[in-house]
Amino acid sequence: MISIMRTIIFFLFVLSACSETLLRTSVEKPDRASSFPENEELCDSWRLSVETNNAGPWEKIPEVCVPNVISYVKGDTYYLDSKVVAMESLKFANTVEIAGDGKDVWIFDIDDTLVSSVIYITLHGRRPTAEEYPLSPPLPASVWLYNIFLDRGFKIVLLTGRNESLRELTETNLLFAGYNSWDRLIMRGESDADKTATVYKSEKRAELVAEGYKIHGSSGDQWSDLLGSPVATRSFKLPNPMYYIP
Template sequence: MARKHFFLLAVTSLLICSAVADWNILHQRKKNNVVSGSGLKKYCESWRINVELNNIRGFEVVPQECIGYIGKYMSSSQYKADCERAIEECEVYLSSCCDSVKGGEGKDAWIFDVDDTLLSTVPYFKSHGFGGKKLNLTSLEGWMENCKAPALDPTLRLFHKIKGRGFKIFLISTRRESLRDATVDNLIKVGYHGWSGLILRDLSDENRRVQHYKAEARQKLVKEGHNIWGIVGDQWSSFDGNPKAKRTFKLPNSLYYVS
């Protein structure tokens, strides 16, 4: 009897694990045969929204059926409007919470991501399948070295507003240290200047999870006495871990996932 009970428990556990591993909106939709016609647009919109909600994590490529949809969204006025709205909320927070900062001791800080927060990689992905192909890091870094990434205009505006209020601005990026000169040149070229620190990954950070690398960078800032009022980024891994900012603001990005 005990042996039979153990066998049933083992089978049940296996089925549960299989169900968890298999849970994916794409898989479920295919099983139910609803990814077709008008249902495809709804599915792709659902996939995009669940990426933004951080329900879908760790994806390596955009679902094949949704490449066209995601490409249109990331190139659209709606994407620009969504970014603008997020930045407007950031500006509301800035105007309502931080009057005491101006003229302070210079230890109040904001943090920005670089790619798809300050600079846009959409032009690169437009020429490389809009996330439908597994990322070729060598190719992407070659594009970054050419300093052709445009600014996200709402974030450029916010950057200078925050700087004008007396905050220290720190840029924490997943870019490698070897891209420092190109990154600085690109940022200045499109209108960013006056940040207090640009933190890039060195060799010791190569194999670390992004959320741990960025959390440790924040820890160093806090140990130096900085108060982190806000973080603006396009990836959830930019906000995970401690210490946390008083507020975080996420920009949309359905092209890739960085953990």
């Protein structure tokens, strides 16, 4: 009897409140997954799939979504999204007890985490080669967060995919962009050349843990900044629909 009533209730639900949803099932099947997305209507959802790592590895921005991505990274939404990442990071950081032994670490990636590639990429349509690396402007919310973390007593470790050959330029860039007093700037050495970012960054985090550092937080625009092992207690993904680094 309960079963029958449930069936009736279910049909009432479906017919009254959900008819539009069910209609969509038969009419609007997402039936082409190979060249995707095919229309601009899906570009916001594609960006979400990148940010959640649902998209997995991808090589270039889908052609139909290039205008959407440019408008996003140059516009207010990217700014607000980044600001909210900083605020969520601070909310968590406020719960961390700093031991005062100099071992409490927050890791930041550099490109599109502390400084922005937006100008370079919108000008050139691609990331810079090692020879072309520009001095990049800061991401405002990251400057704000970084300096609060310094005040709070976090040790700041910068862990970047940039090569050692860019050390001087990178340090200059960071200082001009408003960053200073980092504890360590870890860059790719010769032995890291063939490693994916996930492997290289995991190894460097493992070295920090072996040295007795507690990695409370990690901020990066790529999932390869945040995944692997060991990971930080909490990882924070900054938005980046411009490129994917494995």
